[in-house]
Amino acid sequence: MQFSHNGLIIALDNGNGDISFISHAHSDHVNGVKRSKKHSIIASEETIALANLAGEFVPLMRGARLLNAGHILGSRQLLVEDEQSGTVSVYTGDISLSDNIIVKGCEVPTECDKLVLDATYADPKYVFPSYDDVCSSISKWVNDNRNCNLVIGAYDLGKAQEVVKILNEYSKVVPLVTEKAARFCDVYKKFGVKLDWFEVGTDEAEKAMRDSFVAIVPMRKATRYFCRRLSEAFGRKTLCAVATGWALTHRFDTDTAFPLSDHADFNDLKRYVEESGVKELSFIQGEGNHLRSLVEKKLITTSATIV
Ligand SMILES: [Zn+2]
Known part of the structure:
Protein backbone atom coordinates (compact mmCIF):
# COMPACT_ATOMS: atom_id res chain seq x y z
CA MET A 1 0.00 0.00 0.00
CA TYR A 126 -15.19 -7.01 19.58
CA VAL A 127 -16.35 -4.38 22.04
CA PHE A 128 -13.82 -4.23 24.86
CA PRO A 129 -14.65 -3.61 28.51
CA SER A 130 -13.36 -0.33 29.95
CA TYR A 131 -9.58 -0.16 30.26
CA ASP A 132 -9.72 0.39 33.98
CA ASP A 133 -11.94 -2.68 34.44
CA VAL A 134 -9.42 -4.85 32.59
CA CYS A 135 -6.52 -3.46 34.68
CA SER A 136 -8.52 -4.03 37.87
CA SER A 137 -9.32 -7.61 36.93
CA ILE A 138 -5.62 -8.33 36.29
CA SER A 139 -4.79 -6.75 39.64
CA LYS A 140 -7.51 -8.72 41.45
CA TRP A 141 -6.26 -11.99 39.97
CA VAL A 142 -2.70 -11.17 41.11
CA ASN A 143 -3.84 -10.13 44.59
CA ASP A 144 -6.09 -13.19 45.03
CA ASN A 145 -3.23 -15.53 44.13
CA ARG A 146 -0.29 -14.05 46.05
CA ASN A 147 0.82 -17.53 47.19
CA CYS A 148 1.11 -18.85 43.64
CA ASN A 149 3.56 -18.21 40.87
CA LEU A 150 1.72 -16.44 38.07
CA VAL A 151 2.50 -16.45 34.37
CA ILE A 152 0.98 -13.93 31.96
CA GLY A 153 1.34 -14.39 28.20
CA ALA A 154 1.78 -11.12 26.34
CA TYR A 155 3.54 -9.94 23.17
CA ASP A 156 7.14 -8.91 23.87
CA LEU A 157 6.72 -5.41 22.48
CA GLY A 158 3.95 -3.10 23.62
CA LYS A 159 1.75 -5.48 25.58
CA ALA A 160 4.53 -6.76 27.87
CA GLN A 161 5.47 -3.19 28.86
CA GLU A 162 1.82 -2.33 29.42
CA VAL A 163 1.42 -5.37 31.69
CA VAL A 164 4.63 -4.46 33.57
CA LYS A 165 3.21 -0.99 34.21
CA ILE A 166 -0.20 -2.34 35.26
CA LEU A 167 1.47 -4.77 37.70
CA ASN A 168 3.75 -2.00 39.05
CA GLU A 169 0.93 0.48 39.59
CA TYR A 170 -2.15 -1.60 40.41
CA SER A 171 -0.50 -4.45 42.36
CA LYS A 172 2.89 -3.01 43.42
CA VAL A 173 4.48 -6.07 41.82
CA VAL A 174 7.79 -6.11 39.92
CA PRO A 175 7.41 -8.89 37.33
CA LEU A 176 10.00 -11.03 35.61
CA VAL A 177 10.33 -10.54 31.85
CA THR A 178 12.30 -12.27 29.09
CA GLU A 179 15.54 -10.84 27.73
CA LYS A 180 13.74 -9.70 24.57
CA ALA A 181 10.96 -7.92 26.47
CA ALA A 182 13.58 -6.39 28.79
CA ARG A 183 15.33 -4.80 25.80
CA PHE A 184 12.04 -3.14 24.83
CA CYS A 185 11.48 -2.10 28.47
CA ASP A 186 14.90 -0.40 28.34
CA VAL A 187 13.83 1.65 25.31
CA TYR A 188 10.53 2.59 26.96
CA LYS A 189 12.51 3.75 30.00
CA LYS A 190 14.87 5.75 27.79
CA PHE A 191 11.82 7.61 26.46
CA GLY A 192 10.60 8.46 29.94
CA VAL A 193 8.21 5.60 30.76
CA LYS A 194 8.78 4.50 34.34
CA LEU A 195 8.82 0.70 34.51
CA ASP A 196 10.18 -1.77 37.07
CA TRP A 197 11.02 -5.31 35.99
CA PHE A 198 13.50 -8.15 36.57
CA GLU A 199 15.14 -9.71 33.56
CA VAL A 200 15.13 -13.52 33.69
CA GLY A 201 18.66 -14.88 34.13
CA THR A 202 19.97 -11.96 36.19
CA ASP A 203 20.93 -12.22 39.87
CA GLU A 204 18.05 -10.01 40.94
CA ALA A 205 15.61 -12.24 39.04
CA GLU A 206 17.06 -15.35 40.70
CA LYS A 207 16.55 -13.66 44.06
CA ALA A 208 12.97 -12.66 43.22
CA MET A 209 12.20 -16.25 42.20
CA ARG A 210 12.95 -17.56 45.71
CA ASP A 211 9.51 -16.25 46.66
CA SER A 212 6.26 -16.34 44.67
CA PHE A 213 6.61 -14.32 41.48
CA VAL A 214 4.73 -12.99 38.46
CA ALA A 215 6.37 -13.63 35.06
CA ILE A 216 5.44 -12.15 31.69
CA VAL A 217 6.18 -14.67 28.97
CA PRO A 218 5.65 -14.88 25.18
CA MET A 219 2.07 -15.84 24.27
CA ARG A 220 3.05 -19.33 23.06
CA LYS A 221 4.55 -20.15 26.47
CA ALA A 222 1.43 -19.32 28.47
CA THR A 223 -0.01 -22.83 28.61
CA ARG A 224 -1.16 -25.12 31.38
CA TYR A 225 1.60 -27.59 30.41
CA PHE A 226 4.31 -24.94 30.89
CA CYS A 227 2.78 -23.99 34.24
CA ARG A 228 2.71 -27.62 35.40
CA ARG A 229 6.44 -27.80 34.66
CA LEU A 230 6.99 -24.58 36.63
CA SER A 231 4.91 -25.89 39.53
CA GLU A 232 7.13 -28.99 39.67
CA ALA A 233 10.35 -26.98 39.36
CA PHE A 234 9.46 -24.45 42.07
CA GLY A 235 7.29 -26.60 44.33
CA ARG A 236 4.58 -23.96 44.20
CA LYS A 237 1.25 -23.86 42.37
CA THR A 238 1.50 -21.89 39.12
CA LEU A 239 -1.44 -20.27 37.36
CA CYS A 240 -1.42 -18.77 33.88
CA ALA A 241 -3.26 -16.12 31.91
CA VAL A 242 -2.99 -14.25 28.64
CA ALA A 243 -3.46 -10.53 28.00
CA THR A 244 -4.84 -9.97 24.51
CA GLY A 245 -7.89 -8.54 22.78
CA TRP A 246 -8.52 -11.98 21.26
CA ALA A 247 -9.49 -13.14 24.76
CA LEU A 248 -13.02 -11.90 23.97
CA THR A 249 -13.60 -14.68 21.47
CA HIS A 250 -10.74 -17.20 21.50
CA ARG A 251 -10.17 -19.98 23.99
CA PHE A 252 -6.69 -20.22 25.43
CA ASP A 253 -5.10 -23.12 27.30
CA THR A 254 -4.81 -20.97 30.43
CA ASP A 255 -6.58 -20.51 33.77
CA THR A 256 -7.88 -17.11 32.75
CA ALA A 257 -7.65 -14.56 29.93
CA PHE A 258 -7.76 -10.76 30.07
CA PRO A 259 -9.09 -8.78 27.07
CA LEU A 260 -6.30 -6.20 27.17
CA SER A 261 -6.15 -4.71 23.69
CA ASP A 262 -3.95 -2.08 22.07
CA HIS A 263 -6.23 -1.89 19.03
ZN1 LIG B 1 1.01 -3.38 16.01
Whole structure:
Protein backbone atom coordinates (compact mmCIF):
# COMPACT_ATOMS: atom_id res chain seq x y z
CA MET A 1 0.00 0.00 0.00
CA GLN A 2 1.32 3.45 -0.92
CA PHE A 3 0.53 7.15 -1.01
CA SER A 4 1.72 9.33 -3.85
CA HIS A 5 2.81 12.74 -2.54
CA ASN A 6 4.81 15.61 -4.10
CA GLY A 7 6.00 13.30 -6.88
CA LEU A 8 7.20 10.67 -4.39
CA ILE A 9 5.80 7.24 -3.61
CA ILE A 10 5.51 6.78 0.16
CA ALA A 11 5.33 3.07 0.99
CA LEU A 12 3.13 2.38 4.02
CA ASP A 13 4.84 -0.14 6.31
CA ASN A 14 6.55 -1.78 3.32
CA GLY A 15 9.59 -1.19 1.15
CA ASN A 16 7.92 -0.64 -2.26
CA GLY A 17 8.37 3.09 -2.72
CA ASP A 18 10.82 6.00 -2.76
CA ILE A 19 10.40 6.48 0.98
CA SER A 20 8.97 4.10 3.59
CA PHE A 21 6.73 5.27 6.40
CA ILE A 22 6.93 2.89 9.36
CA SER A 23 3.93 3.36 11.63
CA HIS A 24 5.35 1.45 14.61
CA ALA A 25 7.92 -1.15 15.61
CA HIS A 26 5.88 -4.39 15.49
CA SER A 27 7.69 -6.79 13.19
CA ASP A 28 4.84 -7.18 10.68
CA HIS A 29 5.11 -3.44 10.01
CA VAL A 30 8.90 -3.27 9.91
CA ASN A 31 10.12 -6.45 8.25
CA GLY A 32 9.05 -5.54 4.71
CA VAL A 33 11.11 -2.35 4.90
CA LYS A 34 14.12 -4.18 6.36
CA ARG A 35 13.91 -6.82 3.61
CA SER A 36 13.71 -4.23 0.81
CA LYS A 37 17.10 -2.78 1.79
CA LYS A 38 15.82 0.66 0.82
CA HIS A 39 16.76 3.08 3.50
CA SER A 40 14.80 6.29 3.21
CA ILE A 41 12.54 6.04 6.20
CA ILE A 42 9.99 8.18 8.00
CA ALA A 43 9.39 6.93 11.56
CA SER A 44 9.19 8.30 15.08
CA GLU A 45 12.35 8.30 17.20
CA GLU A 46 10.81 5.69 19.48
CA THR A 47 10.05 3.38 16.53
CA ILE A 48 13.62 3.76 15.22
CA ALA A 49 14.97 2.74 18.64
CA LEU A 50 12.49 -0.09 19.28
CA ALA A 51 12.90 -1.63 15.82
CA ASN A 52 16.66 -1.04 15.79
CA LEU A 53 16.32 0.55 12.37
CA ALA A 54 19.27 1.59 10.30
CA GLY A 55 19.18 3.81 7.24
CA GLU A 56 18.52 7.37 6.27
CA PHE A 57 15.78 8.95 8.32
CA VAL A 58 14.17 11.62 6.21
CA PRO A 59 12.29 14.56 7.66
CA LEU A 60 8.61 14.95 6.90
CA MET A 61 8.02 16.60 3.54
CA ARG A 62 5.74 19.61 3.14
CA GLY A 63 2.09 18.69 3.51
CA ALA A 64 2.78 15.60 5.63
CA ARG A 65 2.09 15.15 9.35
CA LEU A 66 2.41 12.36 11.88
CA LEU A 67 -0.53 11.84 14.23
CA ASN A 68 -0.44 9.86 17.45
CA ALA A 69 -1.78 6.32 16.91
CA GLY A 70 -2.26 5.27 20.55
CA HIS A 71 -1.14 1.67 19.91
CA ILE A 72 2.39 1.23 21.37
CA LEU A 73 5.21 3.62 22.27
CA GLY A 74 6.10 5.70 19.20
CA SER A 75 3.18 4.52 17.04
CA ARG A 76 2.05 7.11 14.52
CA GLN A 77 -0.45 7.61 11.71
CA LEU A 78 0.56 9.39 8.51
CA LEU A 79 -1.50 12.25 7.08
CA VAL A 80 -0.61 13.80 3.71
CA GLU A 81 -2.34 16.71 2.03
CA ASP A 82 -1.93 17.15 -1.71
CA GLU A 83 -0.88 20.72 -2.49
CA GLN A 84 -2.77 21.00 -5.77
CA SER A 85 -6.04 19.24 -5.00
CA GLY A 86 -6.08 19.67 -1.21
CA THR A 87 -6.96 15.97 -0.89
CA VAL A 88 -6.15 14.65 2.59
CA SER A 89 -5.10 10.99 2.90
CA VAL A 90 -4.56 9.20 6.18
CA TYR A 91 -2.94 5.83 6.90
CA THR A 92 -3.65 4.72 10.46
CA GLY A 93 -1.28 1.77 10.91
CA ASP A 94 -2.46 0.04 14.10
CA ILE A 95 -4.51 2.36 16.29
CA SER A 96 -6.26 2.51 19.62
CA LEU A 97 -8.68 5.30 20.49
CA SER A 98 -8.59 4.92 24.26
CA ASP A 99 -5.72 6.02 26.46
CA ASN A 100 -3.81 3.18 28.03
CA ILE A 101 -1.49 3.21 31.02
CA ILE A 102 1.45 4.23 28.80
CA VAL A 103 0.23 5.99 25.65
CA LYS A 104 -2.57 8.44 24.88
CA GLY A 105 -5.36 7.37 22.54
CA CYS A 106 -4.99 8.20 18.84
CA GLU A 107 -5.76 11.51 17.24
CA VAL A 108 -8.75 11.34 14.88
CA PRO A 109 -8.36 13.73 11.96
CA THR A 110 -11.38 15.97 11.49
CA GLU A 111 -11.02 16.17 7.74
CA CYS A 112 -10.03 13.22 5.66
CA ASP A 113 -10.73 12.30 2.05
CA LYS A 114 -8.99 8.95 1.81
CA LEU A 115 -8.53 6.69 4.81
CA VAL A 116 -6.64 3.41 5.15
CA LEU A 117 -7.96 2.04 8.45
CA ASP A 118 -6.75 -0.67 10.88
CA ALA A 119 -9.58 -3.22 10.73
CA THR A 120 -8.15 -5.79 13.18
CA TYR A 121 -11.32 -5.78 15.29
CA ALA A 122 -13.85 -4.49 12.73
CA ASP A 123 -16.48 -6.89 13.95
CA PRO A 124 -19.32 -6.10 16.42
CA LYS A 125 -18.29 -9.02 18.63
CA TYR A 126 -15.19 -7.01 19.58
CA VAL A 127 -16.35 -4.38 22.04
CA PHE A 128 -13.82 -4.23 24.86
CA PRO A 129 -14.65 -3.61 28.51
CA SER A 130 -13.36 -0.33 29.95
CA TYR A 131 -9.58 -0.16 30.26
CA ASP A 132 -9.72 0.39 33.98
CA ASP A 133 -11.94 -2.68 34.44
CA VAL A 134 -9.42 -4.85 32.59
CA CYS A 135 -6.52 -3.46 34.68
CA SER A 136 -8.52 -4.03 37.87
CA SER A 137 -9.32 -7.61 36.93
CA ILE A 138 -5.62 -8.33 36.29
CA SER A 139 -4.79 -6.75 39.64
CA LYS A 140 -7.51 -8.72 41.45
CA TRP A 141 -6.26 -11.99 39.97
CA VAL A 142 -2.70 -11.17 41.11
CA ASN A 143 -3.84 -10.13 44.59
CA ASP A 144 -6.09 -13.19 45.03
CA ASN A 145 -3.23 -15.53 44.13
CA ARG A 146 -0.29 -14.05 46.05
CA ASN A 147 0.82 -17.53 47.19
CA CYS A 148 1.11 -18.85 43.64
CA ASN A 149 3.56 -18.21 40.87
CA LEU A 150 1.72 -16.44 38.07
CA VAL A 151 2.50 -16.45 34.37
CA ILE A 152 0.98 -13.93 31.96
CA GLY A 153 1.34 -14.39 28.20
CA ALA A 154 1.78 -11.12 26.34
CA TYR A 155 3.54 -9.94 23.17
CA ASP A 156 7.14 -8.91 23.87
CA LEU A 157 6.72 -5.41 22.48
CA GLY A 158 3.95 -3.10 23.62
CA LYS A 159 1.75 -5.48 25.58
CA ALA A 160 4.53 -6.76 27.87
CA GLN A 161 5.47 -3.19 28.86
CA GLU A 162 1.82 -2.33 29.42
CA VAL A 163 1.42 -5.37 31.69
CA VAL A 164 4.63 -4.46 33.57
CA LYS A 165 3.21 -0.99 34.21
CA ILE A 166 -0.20 -2.34 35.26
CA LEU A 167 1.47 -4.77 37.70
CA ASN A 168 3.75 -2.00 39.05
CA GLU A 169 0.93 0.48 39.59
CA TYR A 170 -2.15 -1.60 40.41
CA SER A 171 -0.50 -4.45 42.36
CA LYS A 172 2.89 -3.01 43.42
CA VAL A 173 4.48 -6.07 41.82
CA VAL A 174 7.79 -6.11 39.92
CA PRO A 175 7.41 -8.89 37.33
CA LEU A 176 10.00 -11.03 35.61
CA VAL A 177 10.33 -10.54 31.85
CA THR A 178 12.30 -12.27 29.09
CA GLU A 179 15.54 -10.84 27.73
CA LYS A 180 13.74 -9.70 24.57
CA ALA A 181 10.96 -7.92 26.47
CA ALA A 182 13.58 -6.39 28.79
CA ARG A 183 15.33 -4.80 25.80
CA PHE A 184 12.04 -3.14 24.83
CA CYS A 185 11.48 -2.10 28.47
CA ASP A 186 14.90 -0.40 28.34
CA VAL A 187 13.83 1.65 25.31
CA TYR A 188 10.53 2.59 26.96
CA LYS A 189 12.51 3.75 30.00
CA LYS A 190 14.87 5.75 27.79
CA PHE A 191 11.82 7.61 26.46
CA GLY A 192 10.60 8.46 29.94
CA VAL A 193 8.21 5.60 30.76
CA LYS A 194 8.78 4.50 34.34
CA LEU A 195 8.82 0.70 34.51
CA ASP A 196 10.18 -1.77 37.07
CA TRP A 197 11.02 -5.31 35.99
CA PHE A 198 13.50 -8.15 36.57
CA GLU A 199 15.14 -9.71 33.56
CA VAL A 200 15.13 -13.52 33.69
CA GLY A 201 18.66 -14.88 34.13
CA THR A 202 19.97 -11.96 36.19
CA ASP A 203 20.93 -12.22 39.87
CA GLU A 204 18.05 -10.01 40.94
CA ALA A 205 15.61 -12.24 39.04
CA GLU A 206 17.06 -15.35 40.70
CA LYS A 207 16.55 -13.66 44.06
CA ALA A 208 12.97 -12.66 43.22
CA MET A 209 12.20 -16.25 42.20
CA ARG A 210 12.95 -17.56 45.71
CA ASP A 211 9.51 -16.25 46.66
CA SER A 212 6.26 -16.34 44.67
CA PHE A 213 6.61 -14.32 41.48
CA VAL A 214 4.73 -12.99 38.46
CA ALA A 215 6.37 -13.63 35.06
CA ILE A 216 5.44 -12.15 31.69
CA VAL A 217 6.18 -14.67 28.97
CA PRO A 218 5.65 -14.88 25.18
CA MET A 219 2.07 -15.84 24.27
CA ARG A 220 3.05 -19.33 23.06
CA LYS A 221 4.55 -20.15 26.47
CA ALA A 222 1.43 -19.32 28.47
CA THR A 223 -0.01 -22.83 28.61
CA ARG A 224 -1.16 -25.12 31.38
CA TYR A 225 1.60 -27.59 30.41
CA PHE A 226 4.31 -24.94 30.89
CA CYS A 227 2.78 -23.99 34.24
CA ARG A 228 2.71 -27.62 35.40
CA ARG A 229 6.44 -27.80 34.66
CA LEU A 230 6.99 -24.58 36.63
CA SER A 231 4.91 -25.89 39.53
CA GLU A 232 7.13 -28.99 39.67
CA ALA A 233 10.35 -26.98 39.36
CA PHE A 234 9.46 -24.45 42.07
CA GLY A 235 7.29 -26.60 44.33
CA ARG A 236 4.58 -23.96 44.20
CA LYS A 237 1.25 -23.86 42.37
CA THR A 238 1.50 -21.89 39.12
CA LEU A 239 -1.44 -20.27 37.36
CA CYS A 240 -1.42 -18.77 33.88
CA ALA A 241 -3.26 -16.12 31.91
CA VAL A 242 -2.99 -14.25 28.64
CA ALA A 243 -3.46 -10.53 28.00
CA THR A 244 -4.84 -9.97 24.51
CA GLY A 245 -7.89 -8.54 22.78
CA TRP A 246 -8.52 -11.98 21.26
CA ALA A 247 -9.49 -13.14 24.76
CA LEU A 248 -13.02 -11.90 23.97
CA THR A 249 -13.60 -14.68 21.47
CA HIS A 250 -10.74 -17.20 21.50
CA ARG A 251 -10.17 -19.98 23.99
CA PHE A 252 -6.69 -20.22 25.43
CA ASP A 253 -5.10 -23.12 27.30
CA THR A 254 -4.81 -20.97 30.43
CA ASP A 255 -6.58 -20.51 33.77
CA THR A 256 -7.88 -17.11 32.75
CA ALA A 257 -7.65 -14.56 29.93
CA PHE A 258 -7.76 -10.76 30.07
CA PRO A 259 -9.09 -8.78 27.07
CA LEU A 260 -6.30 -6.20 27.17
CA SER A 261 -6.15 -4.71 23.69
CA ASP A 262 -3.95 -2.08 22.07
CA HIS A 263 -6.23 -1.89 19.03
CA ALA A 264 -9.45 0.02 18.45
CA ASP A 265 -12.58 -2.05 19.00
CA PHE A 266 -15.61 -2.09 16.70
CA ASN A 267 -17.30 0.96 18.26
CA ASP A 268 -14.07 2.96 18.13
CA LEU A 269 -13.57 2.17 14.44
CA LYS A 270 -17.13 3.27 13.76
CA ARG A 271 -16.44 6.50 15.64
CA TYR A 272 -13.21 7.07 13.69
CA VAL A 273 -15.05 6.67 10.38
CA GLU A 274 -17.81 9.07 11.46
CA GLU A 275 -15.59 11.76 13.00
CA SER A 276 -13.01 11.80 10.24
CA GLY A 277 -15.63 12.51 7.57
CA VAL A 278 -13.81 10.08 5.26
CA LYS A 279 -14.94 9.87 1.64
CA GLU A 280 -12.96 6.84 0.44
CA LEU A 281 -12.33 4.05 2.90
CA SER A 282 -10.06 1.01 2.66
CA PHE A 283 -8.77 -1.44 5.24
CA ILE A 284 -5.59 -3.05 6.50
CA GLN A 285 -5.24 -5.93 9.01
CA GLY A 286 -8.51 -7.72 8.38
CA GLU A 287 -11.29 -7.51 5.87
CA GLY A 288 -13.36 -4.87 7.62
CA ASN A 289 -16.46 -6.69 6.37
CA HIS A 290 -18.78 -5.55 9.15
CA LEU A 291 -17.77 -1.92 8.80
CA ARG A 292 -18.11 -2.31 5.05
CA SER A 293 -21.71 -3.50 5.40
CA LEU A 294 -22.55 -0.71 7.89
CA VAL A 295 -21.22 1.85 5.42
CA GLU A 296 -23.04 0.24 2.50
CA LYS A 297 -26.32 0.05 4.45
CA LYS A 298 -25.83 3.68 5.57
CA LEU A 299 -25.88 2.66 9.25
CA ILE A 300 -22.83 4.83 9.92
CA THR A 301 -23.09 8.58 9.54
CA THR A 302 -20.70 8.80 6.64
CA SER A 303 -20.77 9.42 2.92
CA ALA A 304 -17.76 7.16 2.45
CA THR A 305 -17.41 4.68 -0.36
CA ILE A 306 -15.31 1.58 0.14
CA VAL A 307 -12.45 1.12 -2.29
ZN1 LIG B 1 1.01 -3.38 16.01
